[in-house]
Amino acid sequence: MAEAILAGGCFWCTEAVFRNLAGVSAVESGYIGGTTANPTYKQVCSGSTGHAEAIRVIFDPALISYGDLLDVHFATHDPTQLNRQGNDVGTQYRSALFPLDDAQHAEAEAGIARAQADRAAPVVTTIEGPATWYPAEDYHQEYWQGEGQRNPYCLAVIPPKLQKLRKGFADRLKA
DSSP, X not given: OEEEEEEESOHHHHHXXXXXXXXXXXXXXXXXXXXXXXXXXXXXXXXXXXXXXXXXXXXXXXXXXXXXXXXXXXXXXXXXXXXXXXXEESGGGOEEEOOXXXXXXXXXXXXXXXXXXXXXXXXXOEEOOSOOOEEOOXXXXXXXTTGGGGOHHHHHHHHHHHHHHHHHOGGGBOO
């Protein structure tokens, strides 16, 4: 098993997408890339900690590659928006990759290049790290599967992301 850490907007939205991929065994919402140890959601949302809302994906590289995860990531959020995703504004919503080794770093650069080839606007995704991972509070984990189904924001944002996933990556979805 391997892991990847990706940031790009609301972690509830990103987590909902990646849970559907074949080869992904776990997705955890959390915070990374800031200066405050053990930050809370309220602290991160204030923008004062420097952390990004992110997900940590545990995956089987024999079933899905890190490059495939990056391609899904770039297809299901807008990597051309600086420090925002739609109505979510602030550095905590930045598009960023946190490679865990040199191979992931090289693939992150290649993934950004692939994403840029499909867009006229510049991709602003950063490659950051190393950085400490902090899991988000329990109520953020698997949010879409529970409370998110009743959250108007999630209902407006997540289904279109899932539709993009099904349309563009049907061959990589769980059965």
